[in-house]
């Protein structure tokens with residue numbers, strides 16, 4: 001690694017250790033960041049290189065763009081970096097001390113306890129549930145007038161919520177599960193709104209947003225308490241869902257999770273597992289609609305595997321091109337577009353000294369476009385994943401290392417099954433004059449204005465799937 005040319009700059013007492021914009025350059029940039037954060041990140045990277053320091057004194061803040069440096073943070077020295085960042089502090093207002101925001105030591109203990117809920121044997125019933133959701137969707141779309149335009153993003157969000165809800169609670173006839181997901185999403189909305197303004201009052205100040213957050217959190221607490229009471233009164237199920245597994249989980253000293261810990265994990269799974277998968281599927285359709293030749297190739301594959309019989313987990317292994325389409329969508333539009341860490345000790349990344357306490361910002365959106373690892377990076381070409389050959393650490397839609405997404409296989413099973421089922425029944429295209437929407441990065445990356453596509457049945461109606 002060569003030495004970095006760093007101009008002698010100081011930011012209110014903090015030494016500059018990497019290239020980056022100056023204070024006066026930053027001021028006009030705030031508007032650009034608010035308008036289009038992705039374009040700003042990419043511009044900053046192209047202008048200053050693989051490691052960029054922002055002129056912010058507390059904490060010193062770095063954008064880390066090179067896959068090797070990102071691997072050092074996430075894989076090689078995970079204990080030298082923590083999640084005590086503004087991003088995770090905001091999220092923990094909703095998710096509490098759930099797995100996504102927790103720090104070691106409770107994190108490791110909980111990860112081991114929760115791992116069984118994501119065991120491959122839990123995926124078989126998941127695929128069954130995705131198929132039921134897909135059948136409802138196929139029925140709805142089959143009844144549309146020819147040439148009808150569908151809000152595909154909404155359809156994917158609905159499917160994502162149904163699937164994660166079912167995996168967590170199976171059947172819940174009381175309506176508590178629906179109330180719980182609604183309250184989670186309401187709380188999340190407040191947190192997102194907070195992130196969009198530069199100065200936010202602390203959570204205890206009774207602003208309208210904070211009051212909404214408190215109300216949503218109170219609903220969450222009450223609803224989880226009710227769900228837990230009802231579930232504990234029931235006999236054990238032969239097909240345990242995630243809630244059953246959370247109630248039964250024990251650490252190596254035989255200790256179970258408290259009600260509060262169960263609440264935090266459930267809310268975490270809803271937050272982490274709903275919009276992310278929906279976003280991945282939405283962008284996959286956005287790209288397929290723009291590339292009819294890729295869509296035709298996908299349909300060729302699914303036609304050899306997908307029949308009127310329900311798909312099983314083993315069928316998904318026979319859909320490598322569908323999986324590659326999902327991967328390529330995750331590469332170009334990674335739903336979790338920003339990953340942050342706090343450096344706990346001094347380190348060196350891409351040749352720059354990083355002081356303890358620094359904020360490290362990593363973006364899969366940038367890493368997935370790094371020209372040293374991706375040829376023709378902007379091109380949608382699922383074939384690159386069929387052929388392999390990609391350095392694995394340059395593809396990180398689910399993070400990497402110890403804190404890798406626990407729901408990765410869950411997400412792939414859901415996305416591949418749903419995309420394959422729908423591609424076997426419909427062709428999607430843009431209405432005249434429309435094209436791939438711009439990306440709006442919030443908690444996940446969503447299409448500006450949604451995704452509206454023409455959905456054309458490929459076969460005669462009446463062959464609707466019966467699961």
Ligand code: HEM
Nearest residue numbers: 099100272273276277280336397398399403405406407411
């Ligand atoms: C396409 C869908 C998904 C994407 C892109 C995604 C992305 C990510 C990323 C990037 C991380 C690591 C964050 C970091 O290191 O700072 C993560 C962690 C996590 N994800 Fe996912 N995720 C997805 C689906 C899911 C699903 C379906 C669930 C659960 C039902 C889930 C639950 C979690 C949890 C609990 C963590 C924290 C794991 C830990 O730290 O031990 N995710 N996810």
